[in-house]
Amino acid sequence: MVNLTIDDKQVTAPKNSTIYDAARINGIKIPILCHDKKLKPFGACRMCLVEVEQMRGRQVPACTTPITEGMIIRTSTPDIIKARKMVLELLLLNHPIDCPVCDKGGDCDLQNLTYEYKVNANRFSDEKFHHAIDYSNPLIERDMNRCVLCGKCARICDEIVSFGALTFISRGIETKIGCEFEGSLNCEFCGSCVSVCPVGSLLARPFKFKARFWALTNQKSVCGYCGTGCNLTLGVKDNKVLTTVYDENQGFHNGQLCCRGRFGYQFINSDKRLTTPLVRKNGTLTEASWDEALELVAARLKGAGSSAAALATPRLTNEELVLFKRLMETAGSANYDHSAGYAHAALTEGFAKSFGAAASPATILDIQKSDLLLVIKTDSYETHPVIGFEINMAVKNKGVKLNILSDKRGKLSKLPDAQTLVHTPGSEVAVINALAKTILDDKLAAGTAAAIPGYADLEKALAGFTPEAVAGQSGLSSDAIKRLARDYAAAEKALILFPIGNAYPGHNADLASAVANLALLTGKLGTEGSGVLCMAEKNNSQGAVDMGFYATRGLNAGQIMDGCASGAVKTLFVAGENPVVSYPNRAAISAALDKVEFLVVSDLFMTETAAMADVVLPACSFAEKEGTFTSVDRRVQHIKPAIGKIGQSRTDFEIFGQLIAKLGGQAPATPATVFGEIAASTPGYAGMSYASLGETGAFAQVAVTAAFVVPRTVAVEPAAGKLALVTGSALYHNGTQSQFGEGPMYVCPEGYVELSRTDAARLKIQENDLLNVASAIGSTKLKARITPRMPEGVLFSPYHFGAAGVNQVWGGAPVTWVTVTK
Numbered sequence: 017m018v019n020l021t022i023d024d025k026q027v028t029a030p031k032n033s034t035i036y037d038a039a040r041i042n043g044i045k046i047p048i049l050c051h052d053k054k055l056k057p058f059g060a061c062r063m064c065l066v067e068v069e070q071m072r073g074r075q076v077p078a079c080t081t082p083i084t085e086g087m088i089i090r091t092s093t094p095d096i097i098k099a100r101k102m103v104l105e106l107l108l109l110n111h112p113i114d115c116p117v118c119d120k121g122g123d124c125d126l127q128n129l130t131y132e133y134k135v136n137a138n139r140f141s142d143e144k145f146h147h148a149i150d151y152s153n154p155l156i157e158r159d160m161n162r163c164v165l166c167g168k169c170a171r172i173c174d175e176i177v178s179f180g181a182l183t184f185i186s187r188g189i190e191t192k193i194g195c196e197f198e199g200s201l202n203c204e205f206c207g208s209c210v211s212v213c214p215v216g217s218l219l220a221r222p223f224k225f226k227a228r229f230w231a232l233t234n235q236k237s238v239c240g241y242c243g244t245g246c247n248l249t250l251g252v253k254d255n256k257v258l259t260t261v262y263d264e265n266q267g268f269h270n271g272q273l274c275c276r277g278r279f280g281y282q283f284i285n286s287d288k289r290l291t292t293p294l295v296r297k298n299g300t301l302t303e304a305s306w307d308e309a310l311e312l313v314a315a316r317l318k319g320a321g322s323s324a325a326a327l328a329t330p331r332l333t334n335e336e337l338v339l340f341k342r343l344m345e346t347a348g349s350a351n352y353d354h355s356a357g358y359a360h361a362a363l364t365e366g367f368a369k370s371f372g373a374a375a376s377p378a379t380i381l382d383i384q385k386s387d388l389l390l391v392i393k394t395d396s397y398e399t400h401p402v403i404g405f406e407i408n409m410a411v412k413n414k415g416v417k418l419n420i421l422s423d424k425r426g427k428l429s430k431l432p433d434a435q436t437l438v439h440t441p442g443s444e445v446a447v448i449n450a451l452a453k454t455i456l457d458d459k460l461a462a463g464t465a466a467a468i469p470g471y472a473d474l475e476k477a478l479a480g481f482t483p484e485a486v487a488g489q490s491g492l493s494s495d496a497i498k499r500l501a502r503d504y505a506a507a508e509k510a511l512i513l514f515p516i517g518n519a520y521p522g523h524n525a526d527l528a529s530a531v532a533n534l535a536l537l538t539g540k541l542g543t544e545g546s547g548v549l550c551m552a553e554k555n556n557s558q559g560a561v562d563m564g565f566y567a568t569r570g571l572n573a574g575q576i577m578d579g580c581a582s583g584a585v586k587t588l589f590v591a592g593e594n595p596v597v598s599y600p601n602r603a604a605i606s607a608a609l610d611k612v613e614f615l616v617v618s619d620l621f622m623t624e625t626a627a628m629a630d631v632v633l634p635a636c637s638f639a640e641k642e643g644t645f646t647s648v649d650r651r652v653q654h655i656k657p658a659i660g661k662i663g664q665s666r667t668d669f670e671i672f673g674q675l676i677a678k679l680g681g682q683a684p685a686t687p688a689t690v691f692g693e694i695a696a697s698t699p700g701y702a703g704m705s706y707a708s709l710g711e712t713g714a715f716a717q718v719a720v721t722a723a724f725v726v727p728r729t730v731a732v733e734p735a736a737g738k739l740a741l742v743t744g745s746a747l748y749h750n751g752t753q754s755q756f757g758e759g760p761m762y763v764c765p766e767g768y769v770e771l772s773r774t775d776a777a778r779l780k781i782q783e784n785d786l787l788n789v790a791s792a793i794g795s796t797k798l799k800a801r802i803t804p805r806m807p808e809g810v811l812f813s814p815y816h817f818g819a820a821g822v823n824q825v826w827g828g829a830p831v832t833w834v835t836v837t838k
């Protein structure tokens with residue numbers, strides 16, 4: 017610690033602190049404008065000037081000046097106040113004083129500082145700027161007339177988002193922030209730049225003229241999209257969620273969100289929300305009372321036994337999932353599952369066998385503490401963008417080495433010194449086995465490895481996975497495989513990351529076991545910065561696994577669908593899932609749902625699946641309910657209602673509870689009661705309560721019991737004259753819910769198929785051509801996107817879309833062979 021004096025107060029601060037940091041941690045306020053704790057010091061605005069006695073009273077910027085032992089600092093002498101006033105006068109010289117119509121009014125650093133320093137007259141005068149305002153997209157408005165050139169937007173876009181859409185352009189008085197070639201903004205639309213802009217230069221357009229900041233009621237919550245579990249603050253007025261309010265102190269991510277979290281909340285107040293129960297009468301879904309609808313469902317479930325089945329979205333709270341399971345058990349059925357059945361097998365089968373726990377032995381916080389990241393599939397950025405930010409920062413700020421094993425390149429491949437090994441689709445398990453084989457052959461395994469159960473079997477099974485043998489089928493060179501293995505083994509701390517979800521059938525139990533073997537072989541487990549992080553798709557995917565909402569004694573999702581088709585399953589209750597769009601093989605799923613005698617769907621919207629139902633129950637969004645979500649790294653977080661329920665909608669907690677009561681069971685009164693039961697019965701959740709979770713949540717503990725498991729590999733045989741289609745997630749979407757978010761739909765309104773330049777040239781395909789993509793099970797029409805990231809012979813298509821969905825050609829295999837015609 018360093019001793020120093022600030023404003024006559026003896027204080028201490030950690031070595032390497034700046035004056036600003038030292039003052040802040042000792043409760044002394046120094047004004048800032050261009051500084052942001054997440055970004056590298058910049059020192060542009062001079063608002064934070066202070067006097068340092070040892071520098072003969074010179075004024076220095078507090079945000080960039082490091083402290084030294086014995087430093088004597090004054091933060092608010094008359095000269096300092098005068099200097100700060102002048103900084104503000106100069107900033108206001110060209111700045112329009114349009115606070116009455118500026119959406120930032122009341123939340124603007126420049127306005128607040130002008131008020132605090134009483135700058136009510138300006139000694140200088142100059143012409144105001146006349147920059148054209150960029151209204152080119154519906155999400156972010158750019159008005160450079162209000163810009164104070166703090167550079168925070170350009171820096172966050174570069175340092176954290178790694179997109180680099182914004183930069184300083186021109187010089188002197190002409191200096192401004194602009195996009196490449198002074199064009200319009202066309203980027204990831206994560207809104208990070210908007211969140212840090214201290215003035216009204218960058219505004220969230222969906223919120224424009226909706227409300228003044230001070231008129232909003234803020235409710236802290238957790239993002240309802242992916243499993244990263246980002247914290248967010250919902251800004252509410254008149255029972256509407258109008259915006260997400262930036263709070264730089266919220267969450268491990270300091271308030272940063274991706275496009276879905278920032279601009280995807282419109283679905284909460286969408287006028288497409290279901291507001292009344294519907295019952296099918298004479299073939300038409302007709303408005304009904306809750307009593308009528310629930311009576312019908314209860315009558316079907318009562319004593320139904322194994323002829324009833326349930327599918328839930330892992331967007332439900334832990335408490336709702338526990339109750340849904342209880343409802344099915346009260347009906348006498350053990351047939352319940354979520355997310356296409358296989359989507360969580362990496363956890364429930366893979367990790368459960370390899371680590372003795374269906375959870376990741378690593379956290380998101382390990383990313384920046386690691387020495388090497390091995391990312392399986394570049395889609396990790398698309399599936400979990402804020403985890404992508406962590407990877408960006410680890411690589412750029414901490415020099416963490418990034419190796420990627422993927423079937424295509426991606427944004428992560430562009431990070432400094434990132435090594436991307438592009439393998440043929442479907443060969444990832446074989447390649448990972450070859451990495452393990454190299455580690456064994458090179459004697460790089462940890463001394464502890466041989467004592468782990470299953471070592472001898474693994475050693476034997478890996479005999480055929482020499483880098484030379486795997487090179488042929490994977491399209492990689494044996495040298496590249498060996499290099500990757502040696503890199504991983506040599507790193508003191510190494511973390512493996514891979515996404516799982518509906519669109520990643522190849523990321524299954526075998527992939528999980530294969531990567532677990534690598535970590536166990538090298539001992540990279542159980543220490544900070546090491547381990548394996550399996551990134552489940554939805555906001556409560558890990559919770560659904562922890563709550564046991566998957567097939568253990570009954571049918572899994574695929575078998576439930578088969579049961580519907582065969583007539584074995586007569587009643588199906590679908591809560592929040594949309595299998596018609598998100599499960600593979602749309603024709604088969606639609607036929608199965610058509611066949612089932614009684615289909616009940618609870619959802620926010622009239623989805624493609626709900627439209628087939630006999631009873632539709634209007635459910636609540638995450639913003640209307642209380643409960644907990646568990647993130648990919650088992651952070652259990654408590655959410656509370658931000659708004660009242662929309663229309664007659666009810667929470668799934670209420671729906672399941674009322675049905676349990678109708679079936680003669682005992683329904684718990686509140687989510688808190690159920691969470692108490694969860695804490696008492698779920699490994700890792702012991703001792704938790706809503707009160708103990710507080711605003712930051714708590715990590716459920718993972719106790720690892722290691723074992724080597726031999727993963728199965730499936731040879732993917734090329735099909736002559738066909739292209740290999742792989743499915744996945746689009747950056748702006750998550751599941752099918754984001755189809756109801758205006759932001760995600762603006763940036764990515766429809767499905768598409770990505771192909772390489774070489775294939776496009778060979779097939780004479782132009783960008784945006786409508787292509788007929790056909791496989792053995794069907795065909796669909798998708799727009800062409802020609803990108804340099806795709807290898808020759810490989811196509812990629814995201815799965816989120818109802819119209820022209822890729823599940824019309826994709827039957828659930830990791831690789832689908834297709835033909836493409838115009």
Ligand code: SF4
Pocket residue numbers: 156169172173177179180181182201203204205206207208209210
């Ligand atoms: S929205 Fe995100 S990607 Fe776009 S300019 Fe702002 S920070 Fe960069």
Ligand code: SF4
Pocket residue numbers: 162163164165166167168169170193209212213214215217218
């Ligand atoms: S647009 Fe906003 S964040 Fe960017 S430099 Fe200008 S004032 Fe700073």
Ligand code: SF4
Pocket residue numbers: 239240241242243244245246272273274275276277278400401402403750
């Ligand atoms: S979608 Fe995922 S990464 Fe994006 S803000 Fe929400 S939780 Fe964070």
Ligand code: FES
Pocket residue numbers: 047048049050051058059060061062063064065077078079080
């Ligand atoms: S805040 Fe220190 S120079 Fe801008």
